Amino acid sequence: MPEQPQTPMRKSAMVGVVGRTNAGKSTVVNQMVGEKVSIVSPVEQTTRNTIRGIVEDPRGQLVLLDTPGLHKAVGPLGKLLNGMARATSAGVDILLVVFDAAHEPQLEDEGWMRRVVKEHPEKVVFALNKCDRSPFYETMFRDLWKEVTTGTTGSLPVDAGTTSTTCSLPVDAGTTSTTGSLPVEPRWVTCCGIRKGGCDALLDALFDLSTPGPALFPEDVVTDYPRKLAIADVVREKLIQRLRDEVPHEVGVAVKDLHEDRRRGWDVAVTIYVNRASQKGIVIGPRGSLLKAVRLSAEPELSDMFGVKVRLELWVKVEPNWMKNNRLLAEMGYLGATR
Template sequence: MTEETAEPTGIGNSGIVAIVGRTNVGKSTLVNHLLGEKVSIVSDTVQTTRNLIRAILTEPRGQMVFLDTPGVHKAQGEMGKNLNKAARAAVQGVDAILLVLDRSSKPALEDDGWLRRLAREEGPCIIAFNKSDRNFNCSSAYKELWNEIKLEKESAVEPVWTSVSALNGDGMAGLLDILFENIPVGPPLFPDDILTDYPRKLNIADVIREKLFHRLHDELPHAVAVWVEEIVEGEKKWSVEASIYVERHSQKGIVIGEKGRLLKWVREQAEKELYEMYGVRFKLTLWVKVEKNWRKNFWILKKLGYA
C-alpha cells in the first residue's frame, strides 16, 4: 500500500471505475501505480491481461474499485473475441469510465471505437493520455477525433481530459483526485484490508505467465497459457503445481529452453515475486503440456477464465 492509504473514516466516496482502452496503452501499469501495489501483470505483449481484475483502493476519501480490463485489439480466434467482449461489457453498471489513450501514438481503430462508446454513456467519463513522458504528442489528434464523433452522434457527453505517465507517476495524483470527484458518496464495497478479489490460483498463474512473456517476447506468447493445478499451503512454504499449455510440440521445447534453462529462470523469478506478494516461500513445480488448439477449446478457455 502507499503511505497515504488508510482505513476510511466512515462513509466517503465509493464506486467502481472501469479502466478501458486498446491493448498496450498502459492500463495495468496505471492500476498498479494508483494502488502502490502490483495487482496486474505487465508486459509489452498483446493480451497480457486476459481476465477482468478488480483492484481495490481504500483511503480516507473512501474506496475505489478499479476494473482492469483486457485491451481491445484486432481479435483472431475465439479467445481474442472473448477478451474483446469482456472488455466492452465491463463498462456496464459502473460509476465511472476511465479511457486510457496512448499519447505517443496516433489514434487507432480501437480508440475510435472506445470514443464512440463513450459518446453514448450517461455517467462520468474520464480520458487519460498516458505515456506523457514520451516526446511524441498526439493528443490533439485524439481530441479532433472526439469532436468529430461528438458532432456525428449529437452527443452531450463532456469527458474530463487529463495527461499522465503511469510509468513515472506524473499526473497520477491529479487523476486520482478527478476519479474520487466523479464517484458517488456511499459506504465501502469491500473490507478495508482487501487489495483485490482476484482468485489466488489465477493470480499465481498470471505471475508465471508474465515471466514467460518476458523471456519469450513475441515468439509464442499467444500460444501459452498457465493453469494452477494445486496449492498446498504449509506454514513456512507453499507448494504449487502448475501446467503451462502450448499448442505444438515444437513450442514445448522453446518454453523449456536449452537444458531447461528458460523454464528454470521462469520458476525462480516467479517464486521470488510470489514471495514478495504473499510473504511466504514458494516451491513451484511447472509442467509443460501440449494441448493442440487450446485457444479454440471452449472447455479449456472456460477453465482458464477466458470464456
C-alpha cells in the first residue's frame, strides 16, 4: 500500500524577547503577531510589563514574551523592569535577543551576549533589527559576539543617553572568562521591525527551532495580557507621544474602574499618576487640551482592540514617589508580573 503523505506535526514554543531598551522588541513582536499587542514609542522604557503575544501559524504556535528593555536602572521601577527582563530570559524554550543595529553595540547589548555565554540557553536567536537604517552595524555585533565568546573583552560605550561612563553593567557581565562549555551558536537574523516582510525570516528561524508540541493557548487569542493593563498601556503610549523631557518616565497609569454595558459599551475610569504638582499641569495641557488629545486618540484604538465602544474618563493625580508605592505598582501590574 502506498504510504500516506504525513502532515507535519504542529510545533509550539515559548519565546523570551529581550534586549536593550528601544531596540524594537515590541515592534517586532507586534509584527510577528500581526496585531498590536504591545505599545511602541521612541522613548526608552516603553514596555513596563512582560506581555505575551501569540503567533498562530500553520506551522504551530509561538508564545512571545515581550519584556521591558534592559537599561541602566534608575530607581525602584527601573530595577523592577530589569528584573522582569532577566526573569523572563530563564525558563523559555527560545531566547530572542533583539539588537538595534542602527547604532553601534552598547554596554547592555554586550551584557545580553554575556548572559547567553553564562547561562547558555539551548536555543538563541540574535535579531539585528532596523536593517532599513544606514549605517547598519551588523559586523560590529558579530565581532562583539566573537570577542565575548573567546573571552577577549571590549570596552563598550554606555548608551548615548546616559552621561556616566562608569555605571555598572546592567546584567551580571563582570565575568570576562568563558570557562566551561561554549554556548550554542545563535541564529543570526537581519530584520526590520517596521516592515512585515522583515519579520518573516525571524518567524522562520523561530519555527525552525521549535519542537512538536501542543498549542499553549487557544487558537483565537493574540494576547492574554489583562485588559485593564492593556487599556492603561494604550493611554500611556498616547501620553508618551505627547510629553517631552523626563515626564514620560515619571508617569504611571492605572485603570480604576471598568463598567461594562452590553448596549453602551465600556466606561473606563483611568488615573494618571505624576510625581510633582508641576507635572500635573503639563499632563493636562492648556485648557485640558493634552488630556483631551490623549483621550481622542486612545478611545478609537481601544474600541477597535476590544470590539466594543470604549469611553475613557481620565484623571491626573499627584502622588509623590508613586514608583515606590507597592500598592500602586501592583495595581499597574508591575509587581508579581515576573511570571
